[in-house]
Amino acid sequence: MRTRAHAALAVILLLSLIFGLAGSTRPAQALDKAVRQQILRASVKLMTQFDNNPQAGSLCSGSMLNQEGYILTNYHCIGYVTDGHRDETLDAMGLRPGDLFNQQGLSVVAITDDPRQLPKPTYVAQVLTGDSTLDLAVLKIVAYYNSRQKLPASLPVAAFDLADSDEVEMLDEVFVIGYPGIAGNSVTATEGKISGFLDEDEDGSFDWFKTDVLVNQGNSGGSALNEKGQLIGIPTARLQDQAGNIIYLIRPLNIAVPYIQQALKAGSAEPAIAGPRTRPAQPAQTAGNASFGALTFGSGFDDSRGVTGAARQFSSGIQEIHAGLPYENMRNGTAWGYAWRLDGQDIATDDSLKWEHGQSGILNLYLSSDNGLPDGQYGLQVFLRGALVQEGDFTIGQRAQGPLKPSKPDPVQDRGVLVSGTIIDHNTKRPIEGAVVVFLYPGVTVADFDRDQSADKEDSIITYGLTDASGLFTTYSSLPRGEVYGAIVGARGYQRIAEDDALEILEDDPDLLELLPLELERAR
CATH class of the missing domain: 2.60.40.10 (Immunoglobulins)
Structure with a gap:
């Protein structure tokens, strides 16, 4: 469970055990027994280790989406989320907001077939898509935790049925499943009601379900279910006022659907992910009614077809790189901006632009140099009304590393x-x-x-x-x-x-x- 201003580390979950504290929870009595067994098995525990501090890590929950091993969770379970407040611990590790905790985007997946038993580390999953602003991420199981055996096409795991979260009504019953860490390390179920809806950005579409259901630290990224046991959202955060009143927030599933769809496309290719990276790929983004497709980079641009010569790796000496950004439902006069980066440093930025490119089309942004663009790792970020709506990266000159073979994170250090x-x-x-x-x-x-x-x-x-x-x-x-x-x-x-x-x-x-x-x- 993430508070709005803090990304939790794994060890904080242990303190309640040492001092004998326990949270009271109510079992999910209203669900059919067979459904309960299914959903408890479909909730997984995620353990993510930091590259820059192997003594620390993140413990969270996740929802298994299908037998191919796709998992929905929160971004703050696998990467740096700020909510406007910097985390001094993560800053000290050299991480930037949006960075993954480890460059390969790996997490250990622990599962159990019996809610009376502790989950056992079984698989390794890798981040496919995510958004640190919406606090959403989709992973895919890519290897066994303790075996080099090849994964089957269909894994022996349970998965959730997905619901239309737009159909959720106030006072609907909601069940939360996950691994809160308090009162033991086993899977836990709590229940409550949908208390209301929160339109955080006041764009006319709700961004959160408000609920009275008890959600503890470690439940982040877990499963919020309706009375049929179908997934309706992701327990993510809580709000607390000065009087100590607390309300918990669930991110509606429909907001995550574009990321799930993008992950399914990305995960169908082999290998699923190539090269070390610090940020996951981004699917189409929305800002109000406007929406944006993925950035594409290439050596040229055609007004009718968009980017030409598309690639992620370009030869040394190339003089011009074009970025194509599909967009829909934009309004002229809307504030927007961009930032080009080279090896982590801003090289060309403008955050004071007004949109003048019409309602829909493909935006062309480019970098050029008559003497050839310098070699290095490039990135581009696009902002709408100050909010990041899309980003991408490419390399010039240096040959990108080949596909990484996922392996079990090894906590053993040389000394x-x-x-x-x-x-x-x-x-x-x-x-x-x-x-x-x-x-x-x-x-x-x-x-x-x-x-x-x-x-x-x-x-x-x-x-x-x-x-x-x-x-x-x-x-x-x-x-x-x-x-x-x-x-x-x-x-x-x-x-x-x-x-x-x-x-x-x-x-x-x-x-x-x-x-x-x-x-x-x-x-x-």
């Missing part, structure tokens, strides 16, 4: 050690599912951690692990060698164990360090 172990009940010796094992940064004591009541409390955690049904955990990321770490171990209904200087990672320790079983006693 780091993953820690694994088992948590069991002291009396019964049975494994404890859903226990959390947290390691603190060197120099941070347990007392320091307990005293810290700030919003940055999670910054004291260097890595963590959650136990599965067999009580086994493995840390999400590695611990650097040559350091000593404090540790906290806890589970609901048990006394926690907290110790300073609990584990020393030696230079000659193996890449995977297995600890002896650790016993927890029941809380009294």
